[in-house]
Amino acid sequence: MSHVNSIAPAGPGETPHHTVIVVGGGQAGLSISYYLKQAHIDHLVIEKHTVAHTWRSQRWDAFCLVTPNWQCALPDYPYRGDDPHGFMKKDEIIAYLDGFIAMVDAPVLEHTEVRKVKRLPAGGYSVSTSNGEYTADHVVVASGGYHTPIVPRMAERLPADIVQLQSSHYRNPQALPEGAVLVVGSGQSGSQIAEDLHLAGRKVYLAVGEAPRCARFYRGRDVVDWLADMRYYDMPVEQHPLREGVRDNTNHYATGRDGGRDIDLRRFALEGMELYGRLDDLRDGCLRFAPNLIANLDRADDTYNRINASIDAFIDKHDIDAPPGAPYLPVWRPEGERTSLDLAASGITSIIWCIGFTPDFSWVDAPVFNGRGHPVHERGITLQDGLYFIGLPWLHTWGSGRFSGIARDAAHVVAALRSAVDASAATSASLAA
Structure with a gap:
């Protein structure tokens, strides 16, 4: 130090x-x-x-x-x-x-x-x-x-042999016991920790929340570079459309890992990650999820495409020479909403709570x-x-x-x-x- x-x-x-x-x-x-x-x-x-x-x-x-x-x-x-x-x-x-x-x-x-x-x-x-x-x-x-880390009271009813960590205490996949991992929350920490586990070959179940996402790169540049040129980062809170309400927003998820890339939960699903909606409860040995996975994924993609569309408009307005862009099209869609998961049958041995702080x-x-x-x-x-x-x-x-x-x-x-x-x-x- x-x-x-x-x-x-x-x-x-x-x-x-x-x-x-x-x-x-x-x-x-x-x-x-x-x-x-x-x-x-x-x-x-x-x-x-x-x-x-x-x-x-x-x-x-x-x-x-x-x-x-x-x-x-x-x-x-x-x-x-x-x-x-x-x-x-x-x-x-x-x-x-x-x-x-x-x-x-x-x-x-x-x-x-x-x-x-x-x-x-x-x-x-x-x-x-x-x-x-x-x-x-x-x-x-x-x-x-x-x-104060947010951990729901239902955590008290989970079996004692399941390791529970809050996101701030997660270090690496090797520190967790063998078996599947449930990651609760898909904001910046949740999506990146789920990716970390997924890349390590762990079986991951992800309870997807309402966090938005954005592209890492678009039309030849980092999205952050475009937004900086658009003066988004200079906008004071009182000029934001949500005013002070923007302080409650969940951060968009992307990653800087390996030089930076999108985090696409749909692609993770194609590769074997199991996606569910919001985790609501534990009853009779089953985890219960809200039927909102489809809506949450669609909403995140809408935000992704809306940000890119604003970049398109900026490029057009200022006649900037940039590679062409196109909207994101989903690479995977859930067949339906799965609202329960048998905890014992799933093989889940660890749960990582990534639902924020108060x-x-x-x-x-x-x-x-x-x-x-x-x-x-x-x-x-x-x-x-x-x-x-x-x-x-x-x-x-x-x-x-x-x-x-x-x-x-x-x-x-x-x-x-x-x-x-x-x-x-x-x-x-x-x-x-």
Whole structure:
């Protein structure tokens, strides 16, 4: 791991104060620290584990980026490798992050859990941690929005000899017991883990959800390149047709594996993968599925073709010379809906839950959340003085929770912070005079 500017925990009887406390030491929190250091604003980053912990510990062995390397654009730390249109693998991503960590040299208190952030009556915040008490004038929550893995209660009724993993704990096919594997969920993680198992020769059953898909390459270029030229990644959330509702969307599935390709579940089915609809229940030793496989596959393909059609329109409008394109035509269709699967007869010995995460901001004691527990903000700035969020999906644009957009978001939040700090200093100076 690269050098970290480690800070000692608070000593007994001390209540250290910082102008800003940043909760979370991932790429979002470190980006905030980078701009705070440039602005010469005192701050402390508090991280529950170690910096960039999620990238080191919650990715499977064959994990790689699904967006091209050129989109890795952390603050003043763009991708500098020789394959901008490739897709970094797990170890390369960690090496890229380690370089950024060393450059930022953030003041970090690691192995420290923030248990409560609370507004103080006189202003500012108390920050209670597993390593003592702190106070701050401002708090930036940079812990992301993926906190609690979603595992349905029906999992409790599965036979004890079936290995159950959440997607963040999956590593490779060899780590699973012999036998078939049920993957539940077909978003980015589910589809890629199902592919990983399928390529390893494992028998895979996949419960297909409503995740959309997109082409990896179309008309001679990566779809991401086309969408960048179309300024899709610069679209602010308030201009998106779904407005804030886009924050609830499941990411489109594709892969950067082996240089990048489509993930076509229909082709996997031709090759022996068993596709079902949404997993609903377990009764009498049988898994029960919703009869929506056909609709889910068709909907994913409709999205795929709709994105490509928008690229066609862009090419035509700007008279761009590009290879011809054509709509995707299904290579396989289910004969019907299968709604039950005998668990014992299937030979399933492992189940991997890939149905996402829910946010948990219960430790933030502030009236800034909506009825679903999501913070209400404008580009990360809440109505509660001194409280900010960073690193959330569609905080401002599509790239807000990714390497591509975090620099823009962090610069905006720190600019607001700097204005607040300067205003407070001016008020103090006026009172002192």
